[in-house]
Amino acid sequence: MIAIPYLTALTTYFSYGLLFAFGQIRDLFRKVLDWCRSNNLQGYAPICLGLEDFYIRRLYLRIQDCFGRPIASAPDAWFDVVERYSNDNNKTLKRTEKKTRCLNLGSYNYLGFAAADEYCTPCAIETLKKFSPSTCSTRVDGGTTTLHNELEECVAKFVGKPAAIVFGMGYVTNSAILPVLIGKGGLIISDSLNHNSIVNGARGSGATIRVFQHNTPSHLEEVLREQIAEGQPRTHRPWKKIIVVVEGIYSMEGELCKLPEIVAICKKYKAYTYLDEAHSIGAVGKSGRGVCELLGVDTADVDIMMGTFTKSFGSCGGYISGSKELIQYLKYTCPAHLYATSISPPAAQQIISSIKVILGEDGSSRGAQKLARIRENSNFFRSELQKMGFEVLGDNDSPVMPIMLYNPAKIPAFSRECLKQNVAVVTVAFPATPLLLARARICISASHTKEDLVKALEVISRVGDLVGIKYFPAEPKKEHQE
């Protein structure tokens, strides 16, 4: 867990308080001015209530230029960021034709498949000509092609499970699977920092939801014991089934899940495990097979494994893999399979080609090189940042590293200063993270070279000094120190 220093907490609260106060004063003026001007809504309630988007209007709009920056090239290691300007104090941003070449530390491009690849792109273009960009139908109607079947076999083999089912979008995978597997009378125990898609899927299922402390197996055990003993709320009948949902790598913390302990606890208490490997599949593990391989967990112990293809495979879509019966059941009942358009054929081909490259089946050793490079890059970058005195989260081997900022004013400062020096970073604030714990999140890719990383470190160090986020004392340099 992150322990925020007292002084920083105080200053952060003060900053937010000030912004809040200013926002309220402006709202007051707005109310007064609107009361004078006639309100022409003619009896309709306003479509967005004033209180709901106070944060958006008064806080987010001030720093809107740090988010949603458009790019004009592939999200590779270096890309073109389009410049925007605003005439009305950041309320609306207009595009210009000018572009700046920046180093990309923000895209999820772990293995470097984002841009046109020498093996994958020709295959994708061939598939495009054969199957056209979309199948225009659902999987059960006319949307299953031989390519889709091949893809599912390929994914199942890669992940290490008997069968797999593929959907066109990762978010919908979580939202549409959980309601099918569990309903009223069931219990979902999820990690407190799980992704929004899991939360949505859990809510949509109608089951009771309990949360356990982030990555703390002992608390999970406590919650399980308590819940099994008590049973359903109010009726105290025993639960129909219990599913524990965890993620492989948490995207806001960069931490790996403590999978062996959690799986052992779930086995002991007969709960089902659901592992969401959105960020870890393809990026960690000796052969890229994800967090199970890295931590030595047998894939047969995890009941349902889910993942997405957006991050490491440079494509789009999500998958679920499990036993043959489970996948067959899902094929008859899951709404995303029955009602949603099937995954686009070129995207499917990209996944197959990238899996072939990772496993070395295309005849080259590029896959192994990429995996080794991302591991080296992540570890090097993290250790250097820590030496400089930044507060960096995450475990070793994880390619996601958040740098803590805390203060709301440091968010735009860090982002804009880095952009001026041609380094593009992503900053995250409330509501994706807790209010006080704003951070800048860096994603390392296998396509970053050593020089790129060294340049990034220089720029971040300079900006860090300027903005004042080196919360820990820097390690003294080994040479030339008196």
Add this chain to the structure above:
Amino acid sequence: MASSFTNMADTAIEWLTMAFEAPFAQAVVFGVHIGGHLFVEGLLLVVILFLLSQKSYKPPKRPLTKKEIDELCDEWVPESLIPPLSEEKQYEIPVLESAAGPHTVVEGKEVVNFASANYLGLMGHEKILDSCTASLEKYGVGSCSARLCYGTIDVHLDCEARIAKFLGTPDSILYSYGLSTMFSAIPAFSKKGDIIVVDEGVHWGIQNGLYLSRSTIVYFKHNDMESLQNTLEKITQESKRAKRLRRYIVVEAVYQNSGQIAPLDEIIRLKEKYRFRVLLDESNSFGVLGSSGRGLTEHYRVPVSVISAGLLIDSSCGYCSLVLQVDKIDIITAAMGHALATEGGFCTGSERVIEHQRLSSSGYVFSASLPPYLATAAVTAIDILEKSPELIKKLKENVAVLCADVFSSDVEEVSFRDTFSNLGVEALHLIGACWRKRLSDIPGLSVASDPLSPMVYLVLKNSTGSVKSDLQLLEDIADCALKEHGVLVVTSKRSILDKCRLPVGIRLFVSAGHTESDLCKTSKALKKASEAVLSGHN
């Protein structure tokens, strides 16, 4: 014995009289004569107070011991993760071996494809393939990021601007998947306490969005305007005209589950009378209805939003101060996986509506953006649609011909194109409507969809009573049509999570790329297949 008892009683009485005659018992305080009885009453009061102050009896709490919890955990047996698969669910899915255009290859044979919603026949179009190839070479396949974290590529912004320009609205927002469009848009605008009136035949995406929004949901009978009016009347009477209460009507333009078309002019009249906002899902009507394909709004000649020169929309304040009339349709969503032959979805409306979704819509913020080549495909498709509106006309003709079904096996060459090419689209609809009655030639099946709908929906004339057996019969018909006659049609399958109770049927997605012989072959095949299956069943 008795004497000692009397002695004790005597002493007790002596003590009492002494107490009564004690000085304080006869004291005079504030002019009130205190008698001895007050002393006893005072004692009683003390005793009562003492009893009241005691806690009432509760059985002591005994939390479960560790051993007891262990035993309970050992005893508990969960259900299996999935219920056992029953025999009826073993239907086969057709596996295509080529693009899902008007003709496709299944198991080595070429079949006529009525299973893809490729309404305008844009699948495999040269221009779209060229633009996608250029996009793939420039941007790669995926966008690798969420929209707010460098996932916004310039093609996305171009696509949004193009859609907004095409429909005549201020702005639009792009989603990366058709299904997630509605179920992310609804919870962004409707929360606990708001009221939504929705048709009972909407598809699962909308149902899920309604459930996630936690608002009060009221269903009205499928496409029945009287039922809608009664529902609206009831709701307005029940709830006070709360200023903060948002009220919505959610309808689809062409219903996925039945092929009916919503009467938009009626809905707008009701909406303006009762002050509800309208959410319209145009997945199956975008690019199909209206003379230039702009959807149901063009078909009914309703302007989506009215913009005038003196407009002042203050998007910074929470109180909408529009200086002109409220939009006729507040929010329009559509999935692009139908007429535009690409993937993804979009939502369009006023600027306020779109800006709000960019930060509050979970399917937009927490998900990766649409792959750039699909956005390019969408832009090219809209360009083609604008330049060649004859595709829409061809589609309408095809639908009319299919429903008409006047071909008998003897007549080979009756060309509808020659006979009716000079007639307007309205005339074609009339003719098609007259001849729809002829579809009773197909034994056992009748057309349940609207004549204008690009998706022809056939239902069983005599339902067997249970959805499962109906579906089984329809599956058999579809199977027979595919295997013996080379026509690929599909049944409407329902998920266990779907709340829709409309009858199941066979869907035919008509495309502008189908030729007359295709349509002829299909109607013959359906006749033969349903004869074979239904006679065998009866």
